[in-house]
């Protein structure tokens with residue numbers, strides 16, 4: 001029997017979000033993201049091609065399932081007790097099992113956090129958000145879904161790594177690093 005302990009590796013967790021100027025990610029839990037620019041879409045798709053897996057919430061999955069079925073996708077849901085696999089999709093309840101361990105055992109090195117609001121919040125609170133790419137589209141929504149849906153106030157420090165204007169209409173891509181991340185990237 002091989003008694004050598006398997007060295008666990010550090011996963012890089014990268015969150016991607018598109019927001020309005022007033023920090024909303026959607027009109028409602030069931031609406032799509034048809035308001036984002038093609039420049040953001042191109043950046044997003046290119047970035048995802050470098051990731052081993054993505055994490056989404058059940059609502060986001062329901063909206064984007066046709067596109068997600070080709071990716072290793074972990075769908076967070078309270079509806080299962082044990083992980084339920086269907087092709088490349090795994091329905092996973094992080095209240096029942098340790099998500100970080102699950103992803104380690106899959107040997108993923110880079111995992112994209114794709115939202116929505118409970119998923120961003122869960123990942124931030126559980127040290128699963130090392131980098132954040134935030135695209136601000138030039139709209140004000142006045143109401144809608146906020147990026148983070150937590151139930152108590154907490155302050156997390158991020159440092160700005162880059163700012164890029166993606167097009168003439170003023171779409172801005174911000175790259176942040178979580179100041180508490182221990183990942184070297």
Ligand SMILES: NC(=O)c1ccc[n+]([C@@H]2O[C@H](COP(=O)([O-])OP(=O)(O)OC[C@H]3O[C@@H](n4cnc5c(N)ncnc54)[C@H](OP(=O)(O)O)[C@@H]3O)[C@@H](O)[C@H]2O)c1
Nearest residue numbers: 017018025026029031057058059060077078115116117118
């Ligand atoms: N602009 C953007 O970048 C962006 C990104 C992502 C999504 N969106 C938009 O945001 C909206 C959806 O966001 P949302 O916040 O309403 O929904 P969501 O996070 O996609 O899904 C919420 C659902 O996921 C499950 N879930 C999430 N976190 C969980 C956890 N920690 N433990 C157990 N279950 C968990 C629960 O489903 P169960 O009921 O199955 O338990 C929960 O009701 C959509 O309109 C989508 O298009 C926008």
